[in-house]
Amino acid sequence: MSIAKDHTCINHKDTQEETTPLLEYENGHLIGKHPLSTDVNLLRSAGHEEAPIAKIIRKKCLDCCVGQPSEIRYCVCTSCPLWPYRMGINPFISARCKKSLAQQNFTKAEG
Numbered sequence: 001m002s003i004a005k006d007h008t009c010i011n012h013k014d015t016q017e018e019t020t021p022l023l024e025y026e027n028g029h030l031i032g033k034h035p036l037s038t039d040v041n042l043l044r045s046a047g048h049e050e051a052p053i054a055k056i057i058r059k060k061c062l063d064c065c066v067g068q069p070s071e072i073r074y075c076v077c078t079s080c081p082l083w084p085y086r087m088g089i090n091p092f093i094s095a096r097c098k099k100s101l102a103q104q105n106f107t108k109a110e111g
């Protein structure tokens, strides 16, 4: 599912810049290059950084909320694919960690 399809991206104007090396033409249409076929130094020089994906999602949410961190917490757009990750954590991994810790503590208590 494309986020851009349902949520107009605030950075849409970037795609009008035809001179960036992060874009290319395909069948006469300006498109973004596939990240795996893009030199990482090029990504860095364009301001992109390597970070856990949930942290990157948080940055996008901050962009969506016009730089207001408190608005990310209050976001009611539960159908947004980023919604579960908007606090910069992956709740699915966190839930697995909690379950694992609970099992370890239970095992210790029994032993």
Ligand code: SF4
Pocket: 060, 061, 062, 064, 065, 071, 072, 075, 076, 077, 080, 081, 082, 083, 084, 086
């Ligand atoms: S989860 Fe909310 S704040 Fe984050 S991108 Fe989606 S709509 Fe915006």
